[in-house]
Amino acid sequence: MQHKTLGRRPGSPATREAILGAARKAFGAAGFERATIREIAQRAKVDPALVLHYFGSKDGLFSAAMALPIDPQQFAARILADGIEGAGVRLAHAFLALWEEPRLAGQVRGILRAAVSHESAAASLRAFIEGQVVGSVAGYLGEDARLRAELAGSHLVGLAFARYILRAEPLASAPLDEIVALVGPALQGYFSGAAQGGPQ
Amino acid sequence: MQHKTLGRRPGSPATREAILGAARKAFGAAGFERATIREIAQRAKVDPALVLHYFGSKDGLFSAAMALPIDPQQFAARILADGIEGAGVRLAHAFLALWEEPRLAGQVRGILRAAVSHESAAASLRAFIEGQVVGSVAGYLGEDARLRAELAGSHLVGLAFARYILRAEPLASAPLDEIVALVGPALQGYFSGAAQGGPQ
Incomplete structure (x- = not known):
């Protein structure tokens, strides 16, 4: 000691x-x-x-250094274990809460920046998303939810980019709850559609 | 001559x-x-x-060099001039079509990369989005559509990142029409909500 x-x-x-x-x-x-x-x-x-x-x-x-400080399986469980109802709002809220925490925001921002500019960083983020993130969602919603899970995730990444990196107004200054109320239903559409049996 | x-x-x-x-x-x-x-x-x-x-x-x-090769007013007119019905699908299709054109994709990719890593590039993209892009949409849907327009736009930017830069599967290989059919309704929610009188 x-x-x-x-x-x-x-x-x-x-x-x-x-x-x-x-x-x-x-x-x-x-x-x-x-x-x-x-x-x-x-x-x-x-x-x-x-x-x-x-x-x-x-x-x-x-x-x-860039290993995300969240466990995708625990994260997915928090969003989906209680069923699909309300999952869109829960996901929007949990994801934005990550970015409101300065230390985590800096880390995720570093990951995005690297993935845009450097192929080895993109490859490691891609492997993480395809394997752990989408895999966790598919565990709850079934294999045909993979594409929908990535579309929901892509919305969140773009949202974080626009609000926290680009800081475009009025999005950058909008209250968190107002954004969650608007984004939740868009995410919900992806989850609910998957539960009804895959694309169309 | x-x-x-x-x-x-x-x-x-x-x-x-x-x-x-x-x-x-x-x-x-x-x-x-x-x-x-x-x-x-x-x-x-x-x-x-x-x-x-x-x-x-x-x-x-x-x-x-990074001035976008599209005119946001013409782009918004193509999506919204015939009304809100179907605008989500039209927008998803028109935006993805930009990225399927190699010369444009390279240009937009360069803009994104720069905006993530360099504040002066972020500032110029921010000014373009706040002024011209969102301004054009607000011209059709009213001032309270600004936040919703940015949320729809953020989904598209994240989609392009995940499909064309990160190339996460199954999204990267999914047929364009399948993606348009899934993303269109998510975008439509933002437009239709705005037409019904702004955020809740």
């Missing part, structure tokens, strides 16, 4: 977490291409070699 | 267009930050000073 007071030494979870925190800041601020291992190591007060020792490569560091 | 055969000389529309074409390629491939005036000038076979002479700055060049 005494080791913990020695601060950041190789192998300690605190060191790893410090590197991940520095990486999130760097990737979020500069994007994948412009952020450097050297700069991230400097922020975390460790040697660049240690960053590579832990994460193997810039890609590896990126994947670890 | 004979001047045209002299090729790219300062002041000719062909020179200007060659610079814009090179800029679109560079911004689309590398993003705003990494693209350079020098490289763009080289691609266009002109002197870098001429690029600055025409467009003033990298920001100015970016705005000119």
